[in-house]
Amino acid sequence: MxxxxxxxxxxxxxxxxxxxxxxxxxxxxxxxxxxxxxxxxxxxxxxxxxxxxxxxxxxxxxxxxxxxxxxxxxxxxxxxxxxxxxxxxxxxxxxxxxxxxxxxxxxxxxxxxxxxxxxxxxxxxxxxxxxxxxxxxxxxxxxxxxxxxxxxxxxxxxxxxNDPSFNIPRQPPTTTPHYARPIAKQSSTEFDPFYSGCAVTKLCFGAPDNCVINKSCKSAVAVTVSGDRYEFELKADNAAWVGVGLSDDDKMGDDSVIECVTRNNRVDAYMSWTSGPPNSYGAARLSNPQLGIQLLNGSVVDGVLYCKIRRDAYTNVNGKVFDLINEKYNLLIASGSSATASSVSFHDLSFLASAQKQSLSDVSALAAASKLLVRLHGCFMLAAWLGTASVGILLARYYRQTWVGNQLCGKDMWFAWHRTFMILTWALTTVAFVLIFVELKAWSAEKNPHAILGTVTTILCFIQPIGAYFRPHPGTSTRPVFNWLHWLIGNSAHIIAIVTLFFAVRLTKAELPDFVDWILVAYVVVHVISHLVLSVLNCTAEKSSERRVTSFPMKDLGASGRNSGYNDRSPDAPFSNVRKGLLAVYILIIIAIVIALIVITALAPIEETWTTLKSTVMDNN
The missing domain is CATH 2.60.40.4060 (Reeler domain)
Structure with a gap:
């Protein structure tokens, strides 16, 4: 027994x-x-x-x-x-x-x-x-x-x-448990099951724009509706969190958000609420962070964070009812690189909003909200501070005794072109500054000094022509003070603007590739070398001529008499033709750099744009 x-x-x-x-x-x-x-x-x-x-x-x-x-x-x-x-x-x-x-x-x-x-x-x-x-x-x-x-x-x-290109290594016989080997990252996104059924059985939306078509999203959401069951799939590459918001517009603020967060080898889901202007942007978890949601699945495989969450068709969040059956919403998708036990960080990896509201049961493709104003802001600032400001400053410093006797609109040639370029700089900067505030309707939430430095640049740029309009007459005692202030404000604005552009490369909204840094470095090298060569030419010209070449050297800033560089009417200084040739080369290089950066900015993210164009060409062929 x-x-x-x-x-x-x-x-x-x-x-x-x-x-x-x-x-x-x-x-x-x-x-x-x-x-x-x-x-x-x-x-x-x-x-x-x-x-x-x-x-x-x-x-x-x-x-x-x-x-x-x-x-x-x-x-x-x-x-x-x-x-x-x-x-x-x-x-x-x-x-x-x-x-x-x-x-x-x-x-x-x-x-x-x-x-x-x-x-x-x-x-x-x-x-x-x-x-x-x-x-x-x-x-x-x-x-x-x-x-x-x-x-x-x-x-x-x-x-x-029997596809010979695909082979999973067989597990060797063993008497002891083997360690789980990492899943090999696929060289093509063709095999990502997340995108299966998009625009057919489920609504898909991801960042950057058009990434669902290319199966190359940094972050994405897919919504599957079956009766009154609403299931949200979220994924993000190399992220600590990914979230989707339901919004009444294409801006962050007063939105219901589902967060998928990975911490300590766990994947958790939370419900949060975003604040907006006039307060600073942020997402605060509800007192009951599981209100109306249920985590069905979660994983982190090969650096890809994934979760599947079921959300109630009706939820009351912060006194606002979200009716997924009868109402339409804009989708906001975002991901970030860090999170704490109580909140997520800024969406420093990706962010995108849909252009219009759509029913979650409608599986047709969602277009992204327009980024035209952001792109114009960047293009205008590049044209102003790498283009017109650079040439205008060079003319004022080194070309006062070039084209002597030639005038434009009753002004010396150098001064007429200097004024034209600086007015363009002022106009482009002012318009760009207004455009970005029209787009954001608030101060930037990114932890990046770009916004502060850009504001400082705009203020300096704005007051510079006003001061120039009221400049004292040559020969007065206050003219040297104006000369120094005009030089200091102009050069300070230019230097700060270039630093600001470097910080712009790291902005999430800019979506610029890292190699833009090297293009900016090339600009700085060309600009510095041009100043050095022109300074050497001026020093050489001074030694080869009995009269001094007026090239706006530092000591002329203190000149107040009528014999200062502003009124020198002597013939062209030595090496005038060389200076003209250098100016032509400088302008051509600057134009090439500015055009390249404007194209990259307008098409950003340029990697995805290039992939889309290539796919379109291949499909047409």
């Missing part, structure tokens, strides 16, 4: 050594211990499908590093039909069983601990449509999850049965 009892006890605490039997094919419910219930809540395991050619590679793993002992894995259609064929030769941990057709399900070989499972699945000939991989995963005999689902994968008509 004791032998029988011991035998029954052993059977009741050990996972089935030969895997799941065909009797559980439809329900996926194991009969452990005479009826042990499956675990509730979010499973610590993820099923990650990756498509290539006519087959799908599947990885079962835990982002928390929790091993599992048993499993039963199947591919199913939206109608819950089991289909396809697993290749059991691609894994040492499982074998196939027949639930409907041969090899349409895969189960474990033994109850040993497994840190991951890699296997290849092949759809039947001629099948087209979405596939979801379902599994029962047993951490131990009495701890298991039923109905663990993968993201859907779209299957097109199979053209390659």
């Amino acid at each position: 004791r032998v029988v009892l011991v035998s029954l006890l052993v059977v009741s605490v050990t996972c089935l050594p030969q895997g799941a039997p065909p009797t559980v094919c439809q329900t996926l419910m194991p009969f452990h211990g005479g009826g042990i219930s499956p675990q509730g809540g979010i499973p610590p395991y993820s099923i990650i499908p990756r498509r290539q050619g006519g087959r799908v590679a599947i990885t079962v793993t835990s982002s928390l590093g929790i091993p599992f002992q048993g499993f039963l894995l199947q591919g199913r259609t939206p109608r819950r039909e089991i289909l396809g064929e697993f290749d059991q030769t691609t894994t040492q941990d499982g074998h196939t069983i027949q639930c409907g057709e041969p090899a349409d399900s895969l189960t474990h070989n033994n109850p040993g601990e497994k840190n991951s499972l890699d296997v290849i699945w092949t759809p039947p000939d001629g099948y087209e449509g979405p596939i979801v991989f379902n599994a029962t995963i047993a951490q131990s005999y009495d701890t298991f999850w039923v109905g663990v689902e993968s993201p859907p994968v779209d299957i097109s008509r199979r053209s390659v049965i």
